[in-house]
Amino acid sequence: MSKVNVLPILIIVLAGILTGCNENPAENKGSVANVGSTSEVQINAADWPRTFKDGLGKEIVIEAKPKNIAALWYFYPEILVALEEPPASSTDKEYLSSLTYLKGKLDSTEELGDKMSPSIEKIISMNPDLIIATENHEDQYEALEKIAPVITLQTKAIYEDWQYGLRTVAEIIGREDKAEKVIDEMMNEITTGRETLKSIAGETVALIVSWDGKTFNVLGEGNPVYTLASDPEKGLGLTPDQTFTGNNNEFASFEGISTIEADHIFLIGDITKKEALMNNLEQSQVWNSLNAVKKDNVYLMDTSAITGGPLATEYALRNMINSLR
Structure with missing residues (x-):
């Protein structure tokens, strides 16, 4: 027995992940954002607008720092929480809220339904300023694009490389500084564990x-x-x-x-x-x-x-x- x-x-909410561009994960480190003196999360206005090339090769102009994000795949909320910016709405919220490290972290997040078929009506009602989707939402892309700018990221790249995913999402929301801090702390912990x-x-x-x-x-x-x-x-x-x-x-x-x-x-x-x-x-x-x-x-x-x-x-x-x- x-x-x-x-x-x-x-x-520990000190890590973040997400990915999407067609770039090689090892090369997509992004640039460190300018941080305001009054708050770590303040992003200099000069950083916006910014243009992001997504997993479909589309260049998406992000006019201002996204504050109302609709996350359409299960790994986005986890990444956004790690970056200390939970999404306003997400698919599979009920299930995600049961995970050990997300309990209590998505209380203010609205449910958008199943990740494969999110509710278009609910997304409209949330009036997001940005939608983060995956290649699995191809059939809904036209409808989503009418609601808000849509950034599509590739699930395989995100799932297999948490650092690449973290840096990619951080670039979208202007939290490159936080992403690098999380990566450094995580890798130090991994290195220490390897020695142990x-x-x-x-x-x-x-x-x-x-x-x-x-x-x-x-x-x-x-x-x-x-x-x-x-x-x-x-x-x-x-x-x-x-x-x-x-x-x-x-x-x-x-x-x-x-x-x-x-x-x-x-x-x-x-x-x-x-x-x-x-x-x-x-x-x-x-x-x-x-x-x-x-x-x-x-x-x-x-x-x-x-x-x-x-x-x-x-x-x-x-x-x-x-x-x-």
Whole structure:
């Protein structure tokens, strides 16, 4: 039987992410905004208007610092909160408000419905001065454009690179200074964590998502949590388990995880349903035969870790360090 450690949930609103331009993420660092002497968040009037080239190659003129933003994809609110400027309205607000690091942060944000089909009527009623969309909103673009300027960003680039996303959104709202501060603080924390976990060098780690204890998604390259765990420069440099013979980033049955030989397993699931989740697992011969389970090295991490945003990254980082050191 595995003793599952419900890791301490440490909330830190010091990171931000988002992306969208066709530029290479590593090259899109943006320029640091001029900060007024009376307030860190004051942007010099000379910074506006500014022209932003979005993920569709469109040049969008932003006349003034956006104050009423409609965010149409799940990672935008997280990024905007990390930049200390929550959106006026957002899709999936109810779900996002349940995430550990967003509880209480979106109280003043209005719900716009499902991220794939936001309510045009509700967006109109909010009278936004800017709409941030994704390529998934192509069918609604014409209607959205009649409401307010629309900036379209590419989901893959944002999801896979929190620094690029943070800098991109910061450029849109004039918070480049805050973005760089957040990145510096986060990278210092990652570097410190990497040094701390050198004590388990060579021990392998697997990251598994399960909603029901019956199907499993073994995370691999291209997933931000995997990058955080294994990348030697951007992450903690942990040794990933290479024995898994199935397809990474795809859900499979119990038998699909039988080849995992990791010394440590992070099981990512809904910790509010942990009893049902673990009950299903502990009845499985396959699960109980896994190396990490036998060693009692299984750590339960809430699904708050998997959005790919800066706050999710911070949450996962703290959990990994606290579990493994």
